[in-house]
Amino acid sequence: MSTFLDDGLARNFLAGAWVDGDGGRTIAVEDPGTGAHFADAAQAGEATLAKALEAARASFDRGDLADMKPGDRGRLMLRIAREIRLIAAEGADALCRESGKSLSAAHDEFEEAAQYFEYYGGVADKIEGKSIPLGPDYADFTVFEPYGVSAQVVPWNFPVSIAARSLAPSMAAGNSTIIKSPELDPIALAMLGQALERAEVPAGAVSILNGIGADLGARLVASSDVDQIVFTGSVPTGQAILHAAAETVTPSLMELGGKSAAVVFEDADLDGLMRSLQSGIFYNAGQVCSAMARVLVHRSIYQEVVERAAALANGLSVGHGLDNPEHTPVVSALQLSRVEALTQTAQQDGARVAAGGARLEREGYFMAPTILADVDPGARVAQQEIFGPVTCLTPFDTEAEAIAMANGTEFGLVAGVFTRDLARSHRVARKLRAGQVFVNEWFAGGISTPFGGVGKSGFGREKGLEALYNYVRTKNIAISLKG
Ligand code: NAD
Numbered sequence: 425m426s427t428f429l430d431d432g433l434a435r436n437f438l439a440g441a442w443v444d445g446d447g448g449r450t451i452a453v454e455d456p457g458t459g460a461h462f463a464d465a466a467q468a469g470e471a472t473l474a475k476a477l478e479a480a481r482a483s484f485d486r487g488d489l490a491d492m493k494p495g496d497r498g499r500l501m502l503r504i505a506r507e508i509r510l511i512a513a514e515g516a517d518a519l520c521r522e523s524g525k526s527l528s529a530a531h532d533e534f535e536e537a538a539q540y541f542e543y544y545g546g547v548a549d550k551i552e553g554k555s556i557p558l559g560p561d562y563a564d565f566t567v568f569e570p571y572g573v574s575a576q577v578v579p580w581n582f583p584v585s586i587a588a589r590s591l592a593p594s595m596a597a598g599n600s601t602i603i604k605s606p607e608l609d610p611i612a613l614a615m616l617g618q619a620l621e622r623a624e625v626p627a628g629a630v631s632i633l634n635g636i637g638a639d640l641g642a643r644l645v646a647s648s649d650v651d652q653i654v655f656t657g658s659v660p661t662g663q664a665i666l667h668a669a670a671e672t673v674t675p676s677l678m679e680l681g682g683k684s685a686a687v688v689f690e691d692a693d694l695d696g697l698m699r700s701l702q703s704g705i706f707y708n709a710g711q712v713c714s715a716m717a718r719v720l721v722h723r724s725i726y727q728e729v730v731e732r733a734a735a736l737a738n739g740l741s742v743g744h745g746l747d748n749p750e751h752t753p754v755v756s757a758l759q760l761s762r763v764e765a766l767t768q769t770a771q772q773d774g775a776r777v778a779a780g781g782a783r784l785e786r787e788g789y790f791m792a793p794t795i796l797a798d799v800d801p802g803a804r805v806a807q808q809e810i811f812g813p814v815t816c817l818t819p820f821d822t823e824a825e826a827i828a829m830a831n832g833t834e835f836g837l838v839a840g841v842f843t844r845d846l847a848r849s850h851r852v853a854r855k856l857r858a859g860q861v862f863v864n865e866w867f868a869g870g871i872s873t874p875f876g877g878v879g880k881s882g883f884g885r886e887k888g889l890e891a892l893y894n895y896v897r898t899k900n901i902a903i904s905l906k907g
Pocket residue numbers: 577578579580581582586604605606607635636637638640641642643645656657658659660661662664665678679680681682712713714809811837876877881882
């Protein structure tokens with residue numbers, strides 16, 4: 425067993441070394457399953473950030489990754505994947521305790537992180553430009569170049585897999601990367617640094633810093649030493665970061681929130697829908713950007729779906745993540761208050777609570793699995809992201825009405841269609857305003873399928889080959905052959 429948390433402190437991974445926080449400051453991390461203190465993270469501030477920026481720039485200028493043979497860079501990334509699997513058991517235990525998620529979900533995160541390094545490691549030597557015909561007097565070709573220093577700010581709902589989702593293509597392209605971990609659950613992500621260290625990633629090519637968003641995060645994204653910003657998180661923070669990026673004219677990738685809808689037609693397989701509903705809104709206690717936050721159901725099957733959804737919610741096993749229950753706590757006391765408060769506006773806005781509706785009276789931060797029925801599409805719960813185990817059911821009569829409702833928020837991250845009619849599934853999928861559409865299975869797809877939003881869900885795409893092109897810029901080289 426590693427001694428990583430032997431003194432209960434997760435340090436910053438900087439230039440290949442483990443460093444304490446500025447002035448010895450620390451961030452206390454809780455176990456949301458009990459509310460008790462779990463561990464501490466060394467809190468980086470201005471001084472540590474300056475060192476990380478310097479190390480990242482020096483590594484980039486030396487060409488540590490960018491000038492490495494692409495195939496060797498790919499093999500380095502495959503070593504990282506192997507090392508991630510070696511720390512996965514210990515890492516998942518820490519992730520479960522600090523985030524509240526189930527142990528199996530925490531394992532899934534480490535496995536997914538390993539797969540990102542395999543996927544992008546495999547394409548590191550396939551980032552090919554093209555030649556452009558200009559006639560016999562010229563040779564013209566494009567090359568893809570890394571940006572330089574990529575600043576990546578990560579949210580708390582999937583800290584390890586989301587960090588890997590951006591770090592892996594960033595490395596494959598040859599950038600240096602600085603990751604700002606989420607303050608609520610930074611421990612498992614710091615452990616990812618162990619995998620990087622053991623895989624012998626060049627010092628400075630990747631740093632992982634623990635810090636507070638308004639302090640370290642804001643300083644990082646405002647720095648003129650950063651060449652690219654990758655942000656995954658809430659809309660207000662994304663907007664603040666875009667303001668900072670405007671000052672330095674720094675290209676940015678925004679993966680923001682959602683209020684995604686499933687459209688369920690009268691011929692849908694309802695057993696399959698219930699499986700999708702369980703993962704879609706109760707996995708990770710609904711703290712998923714692409715959660716099934718709304719379910720629009722054809723009126724002819726609406727009552728049946730409401731009853732089955734309520735029975736599903738009421739029947740979920742509840743417990744501490746370490747016991748692998750079906751329902752786990754939300755990440756913090758503050759998050760629980762936010763989720764409960766927004767949920768409680770539902771009745772004022774005319775909805776009916778078919779299951780749950782309030783916190784569970786038990787140790788830890790548990791919101792009851794909640795099904796809200798007869799939700800007006802304009803109600804607060806149908807428009808704002810709740811980011812908890814709460815979904816909103818609304819009946820519809822026609823396909824056109826369902827599409828209008830599904831598209832009727834300021835978000836557009838994912839959407840779903842449940843029908844056995846192939847032609848209808850294609851037709852509706854094309855009309856839905858979302859970056860990704862699931863047909864008959866919520867979360868269908870994986871690390872190789874492009875993911876990202878429209879509207880206030882953000883811009884740019886992560887996952888798949890598509891994501892690679894967020895981490896490079898095109899240079900055209902035109903050569904005159906005259907004379
Ligand atoms: P958040 O915006 O509060 O925080 C995200 C990160 O930003 C944290 O690391 C935080 O410390 C940092 N931060 C906060 N203020 C900052 C600032 N001024 N400058 C720079 N960094 C700052 O979001 P959250 O509560 O951690 O995550 C939940 C949100 O993330 C939800 O809205 C969810 O939908 C969204 N999300 C989106 C995706 C996606 O891929 N589209 C994935 C996961 C989560």
